[in-house]
Amino acid sequence: MNAGTGTGVAVLEARELVKRFGEREALRGVSFEAAAGDLVAVIGPNGAGKTTLLSILAGISKPDGGEVHVPEGEVGWVPQQASLYRRLTVEENLLLFARLEKHPDPQASCEEMLELTGLAARRGEIVARLSGGNQQRINIAIGLLARPSVLLLDEPSVGLDPRQRARLWEFVVALAAERGTTVIFSTHDIQEAERYGKRLLVLADGEALFDGSTEGLRAAVRAEAPEAASQDFETAFVSFLHHRGH
């Protein structure tokens, strides 16, 4: 496994993480770290342990083994399913979480997020009436209200149409590039990971198989599954997993 790192000092570090659900091991000694401005894609088939890993990093669940070092109170978490109140308006949701985050000026923070998400014109609309894409943008904005140095996104583009997906990624990439936020997102869409992830962490059956750049993964595929090296990235990736026994 390649050990990928960002360009700076690690702001997040996970060591030998183990998580069990009964007899099943969801994570088996996963280690990785990320630096400021990193954009890390956690990829793998269903049941690989992606959501479990992000839940542990977010502090939602505790690992059965290993340790996590994250900046206290600076990890934003955006769950796969929008975590907001659908019967409140966009503005009411943002204001509520800004107040709960104890922002000195909740209204100003709310305005900032409305500007960032491009939803200022729809601030008074009930969230339930918004599209899934717009709900996800509010979901992310709520995650950003904590002004995190690390942002965890669990399959953020699920259920979005191509246009909404493009807008979402434009927004996320800008966060990493312009604000220096460390973004770690999970996806099972290989093309999406290749396109937006500056680093890839490949998980399968709870095991970290690869941690490095897209080019590094392609090189690994060429080395381990040469028969698939000339094919598209997704096919090559599946061959790589197959060669690793998954």
Add this chain to the structure above:
Amino acid sequence: MRWLLLKDLQILRRSPLQAFLLVAYPVLIAVLVGFAISRSPEKPRVAFLNEVPAQSRVSVGTTELPKIGVSDRICERVECVHVKDHAEAVEEVSSGDVLAALILPADLVDNINSLSTPSPRTPKVEVIVNEEDPVKARLVNDRINSLLTQANLVIASQIAHEGGKFVGLVVHGGQFTVLGQAIQILGLGTTTRILHAVRATLAPGGLRKSLNQVLRFTALTKSNLGTAATLLTRISRPIAVDKQVVNASTPPLEVFAIAVAATFTLAFVTVLLVAGSLALEREENAFPRLTRGLVSRSALLTEKVALGVAVGLIVTLLMLAGLAIFVPLHWSRIGLWLLAIVAGGAALGTAGAALGAAAREVRAVSLLAFMVTLPVAFLSLIPSGTVGPGLYNAIKVIAAIFPFKPALDAMTAALDPAGPSIAGALLHLGILIVAYGLLARLALRRFSAV
């Protein structure tokens, strides 16, 4: 916590229909339960045919008793639907318009009068019933038996009264009227005095000895007839009721009905609201985000219970104010009302939180809340003695575990100035608040699973 409260109130405001149903349904149930408990049963409608000739009178011996007015007394206890003949009575019963028909046959008084003759007949009344279902059949039987017992008592009382007069005449003497002519009755007392006077004039032995025997007999007869007179007056009601109240805390029925109605409202509003709003946090997927450091789980539970108590307090107070229009309530005790509502609401709210944390989905929670609250509330109203002792003990345990009964006790104590202290009920509620709070807190562990 106040921002979460504000959020929940905003959500409630956004769902006016649900909010209305949340308040209207329990109030409706509460008012119906209150009325059902407080109102005595309506007079049953009974078809009544009195074929006894108007001038007929019950008599003892040759003396007619005063008019008893049996039909008037019957019609005081039931709503009499007067019918003109037997066929109409049957028709009324068959159609279900009346519960039963009661027919006093023309020979009823003659048969009663025959009881004091050498050839007595059995007086009978005719009852026609429609036993279309077992509950109704039992109700009709109970009513008819009760009516006839009352009628028998009235007649027996009159006979005993008149009989007592005759015995008094025999013992003490007096005037007796037969066929318009007054006859002077000597009486045993005067007879004894005369015999004593006669005895003094007789020589010892012979007639004097026989007269002594007569005097002993009259003395014995006078004494025994005196006892018989007392017995006759007791014959209509041989057993007197000596009622001793062992639980003097029983509130007036109206107060109890209002307490039941208010507690019903409080229970449904708080349990449904707390359980539903807690489950909503899970359904909206907001629980993990909130409890990542924004709000502690205990604070979240406290906020939900506070929401339930606040809304329950408003609705229950409004309901009491509305009921106070019909039944006078002691507004000077409003401090105790508030105490009872807040303590009861808090206990019911924590129970709702435990349900909400256990079920996790709003729809499942609503169903569960109804499934638990409604039967437990009704079980709590079952009085002792109406079911077997074993079953009643089991019901008492169930009622003590759920906060409805202690909340009802607290409400009753708060509403009834002559009632017992509220302290016992408050202590019970306090224990349940702690127990359900711990249960809810434990259930939230499972609740937080992603």
